[in-house]
Amino acid sequence: MPVNPELVGRDFPPTAPYLVGREKVREFARAVFADDPQHTDPDAAQALGYADVVAPPTFAMVIQDLTLQQLLAEPDSGIELHRLIHAEQRFAYSRPIVAGDELVATLAITQVRPFGKGAMVTSEATITDADDAHVVTATSVLLVGGDEE
């Protein structure tokens, strides 16, 4: 099944709120070799003006991933995990993610473009906080392989 071009512009419900925990930020920081104290030490983060430890910039992917699960769960998407290659990733921040944030992501498919036997799909997650203020927009360009001969 080819990628469904009608995914562009489709409305998706916001994801369930994700509460960012201090230990999760520390765990993620360790995993990406983020040794700056702002990611692990609340005093260092507070010295920079944040309420708690600051998540590394790519932590937003953990929240965006919830929207990619929504996309894969669409029965008519034509997108299967095993044919998917992550080609590009971008983040545009209004502010960093901080422990204590309760975040919600809203998925939009902004482009489906034919590419070889498959398609390039641009998937955007707009991530907002409990006050509905913008935190970060995470954009993935996914290369979806075509059906095998």
Place this chain on the structure above:
Amino acid sequence: MSAHTIDSAELAVGDIVAERTVHLTRESLVRYAGASGDFNPIHYRDDIAASVGLPGVLAHGMLTMGLAAETVVPWLGDAGRILDYGVRFTRPVVVDPDAGADVTVQGKVLALDEEFVTIDLSVTAADTAVLGKARLRARRG
């Protein structure tokens, strides 16, 4: 390496602001899988990586993207200065079960004005660029 801070008037295009080499092992990949929730088995199972035609178990692209950005965060001083960050995943990082893999990151000033700086991140493994157009734009003030 440039001794210039992000707010220094001396900071110039071409300055190298940070560099490091990170040694990845299979344990690094399992740790990232757990921390991120990305349990795609091509990142920890040789048999599955081989069955889909890969040269070996690969590091998560998002792990490479993450450690690349963190190379410059101490120089930035505050990760909250970052306005945008984007990469293309051009080549995989193959992580040998014994030898692991070394990922080398160098951050260089690509453009700047009084308010903003754009850092180009050169990211290589086995002498091959693994990320393309890896760029991070940050506030200087």
